[in-house]
Amino acid sequence: MNATNATVDRSAIEADIKETLGLVPHFFTRIPTELLAPEWEIFKRIELGETLIPNKYKELIGVGLHAETKCHYCSLFHTEAAKLFGATDEEIQEAVHYAKASLGWSAYINGMQEDYDRFAAELAQIGDHLRSRAA
Incomplete structure (x- = not known):
């Protein structure tokens, strides 16, 4: 099964966002479901994560x-x-x-x-x- 056909569990991603930020900001709720997981991962890694x-x-x-x-x-x-x-x-x-x-x-x-x-x-x-x- 390729990534475009995979079932995305939006509620699990939003639960992670809420756990991390204390709420799901409105702008995240507007991201299409198929793009939410990669956008959240990039946000967590670049904006919140420890990098170089x-x-x-x-x-x-x-x-x-x-x-x-x-x-x-x-x-x-x-x-x-x-x-x-x-x-x-x-x-x-x-x-x-x-x-x-x-x-x-x-x-x-x-x-x-x-x-x-x-x-x-x-x-x-x-x-x-x-x-x-x-x-």
């Missing part, structure tokens, strides 16, 4: 990222998740300032149509210089 990037830092990345996407839902989620994983208000503010600075440079460098190969070569030189100073 500590959860606090993943959420701070999310805060900065969604400051740019301007998604109110994602901004709220990642800000609250960052706090749950131990981020301070100061760290959250720094993540947003970092995103602002990085996006500003991106707009400038792309807008000025800097030569990419020259940029890459200069970046390599900077890296060599900084590594030599650290040694």
